[in-house]
Amino acid sequence: MSARFRRMAARLWPDSLFGRLAMILFSGLVAAHVLAFVLIALDRFAIEDELGNKFAAVDIAEAVAFLDYLKPEERPAWLDRLSRRHWRYVLSDEGELEAETPKRRQANIARLRAALGPAHDANFVYFDPPQRLRRGIRMHLKDGSPVSIEIFWRGPAMSPWLPAALAVQLCIIAFFVWVAVKLATQPLARLEHAANSLGSDLRGEPLPEDGPQEVARAATAFNALQRRIAEQVAERIQILAAISHDLQTPITRMRLRADFLGDSDAKEKSCRATCRKCRLSSSRGLPWRGRTTLARPATAHVAVEASREPS
Numbered sequence: 372m373s374a375r376f377r378r379m380a381a382r383l384w385p386d387s388l389f390g391r392l393a394m395i396l397f398s399g400l401v402a403a404h405v406l407a408f409v410l411i412a413l414d415r416f417a418i419e420d421e422l423g424n425k426f427a428a429v430d431i432a433e434a435v436a437f438l439d440y441l442k443p444e445e446r447p448a449w450l451d452r453l454s455r456r457h458w459r460y461v462l463s464d465e466g467e468l469e470a471e472t473p474k475r476r477q478a479n480i481a482r483l484r485a486a487l488g489p490a491h492d493a494n495f496v497y498f499d500p501p502q503r504l505r506r507g508i509r510m511h512l513k514d515g516s517p518v519s520i521e522i523f524w525r526g527p528a529m530s531p532w533l534p535a536a537l538a539v540q541l542c543i544i545a546f547f548v549w550v551a552v553k554l555a556t557q558p559l560a561r562l563e564h565a566a567n568s569l570g571s572d573l574r575g576e577p578l579p580e581d582g583p584q585e586v587a588r589a590a591t592a593f594n595a596l597q598r599r600i601a602e603q604v605a606e607r608i609q610i611l612a613a614i615s616h617d618l619q620t621p622i623t624r625m626r627l628r629a630d631f632l633g634d635s636d637a638k639e640k641s642c643r644a645t646c647r648k649c650r651l652s653s654s655r656g657l658p659w660r661g662r663t664t665l666a667r668p669a670t671a672h673v674a675v676e677a678s679r680e681p682s
Contacts, residue, residue, distance in 0.1 A: 388556055388559070392556070393549065397548045404541075427455075428482045431486070431508075431520065432483070432486035432487050435487060435510060435518065437453065438460075439514075443516060456523075458521060459521050460518060460520060461507075461519045463519055465498060466496030467497050468495070468496055490513055491511060492510060493508055494508065496509045507520050507521045558589070562590070562593060574601060577594040
C-alpha cells in the first residue's frame with residue numbers, strides 16, 4: 372500500500388520548481404484557510420446553540436404562562452400563534468419519556484424548568500418510540516392540562532452566498548501563490564539563461580545584482596565567475612598570439628630556405644615539414660594564416676637574413 376502511495380505521489384509531484392513551490396504554498400494556505408473556517412463555523416454554531424437554547428427557554432416559559440392565563444376552550448386557537456419555526460405546541464400527552472438523557476439536553480431541560488418555575492414540569496419525550504426521530508418536550512399547566520412541544524430540527528443554517536465566497540477566496544489565494552512563486556523563480560530563469568549563453572558570449576551583459584539577498588549574492592558570484600573566465604580566455608589568446616608571433620619568423624625562414632634549395636628531395640622534405648608545422652600551429656588555435664599574412668617588409672627582412680646564413 373505504501374509503495375502504491377509513493378508511486379501515485381511521484382506521479383502527482385511536479386517536475387519543475389515552480390510547480391512544487393506552487394503546490395506546497397497553495398496546499399498549506401488552503402489547509403489553513405479550511406481549518407480557520409471550520410473553527411469559526413463551530414464557534415458560531417456553539418454560540419447560536421447556546422443563545423438559541425436560552426431564547427427558547429424564555430419563549431416557552433412565556434407561552435406556557437399565557438396558556439395558563441387562557442381558558443381551556445380558548446387555548447387551541449392560540450397554539451399556531453405561539454408556535455415558532457423550530458417547534459410547535461400540541462395539547463396532548465402522547466409520546467414516550469426519554470430514559471437516558473445526554474448531559475447537553477439535561478442542561479437545556481434544567482434551564483427550561485428554571486424558567487417555568489416550580490409549578491410546572493418538563494421532560495423530553497419521543498413521539499415515535501421505535502424510530503425516535505421525532506423528539507419533543509412534555510409539560511403540564513397549572514390546572515394539570517398536558518401540553519407538548521414538537522421540535523423540528525433542520526440542521527445548521529448556511530448562507531446561500533457562502534460557497535461562492537469560499538470559491539472567490541480560493542481563487543484569490545491561487546492568484547497570489549502564482550505571483551509569489553513567479554517572483555521567486557524568475558531570478559533562477561535569468562540565471563539559467565545567462566549560464567546557457569556564457570559559452571558563446573563571454574562579454575555578455577552582467578546579471579542585475581538587485582532583489583532579495585540570496586538572489587543578489589548568486590548574481591554577484593555568477594558575474595565574478597563570468598569575469599574570471601573572460602580574463603582567463605583573454606590571457607590564453609594573448610599567450611597563443613605571442614607564440615604565433617614567435618613562430619612566424621622561423622617558419623617563414625624555413626619556407627624561404629626551401630625555395631632556395633632548387634629541385635631536390637631536400638626541398639620537398641623541407642616543404643612537407645613546413646606545411647606540417649603550419650597545420651600544427653593552426654590546429655592549436657594560433658593565428659597563422661600562411662605566407663599571405665606576412666607583411667612585405669617583414670618577408671624581405673627574413674629573406675635577407677636567410678641569404679646571409681651559411682647553407
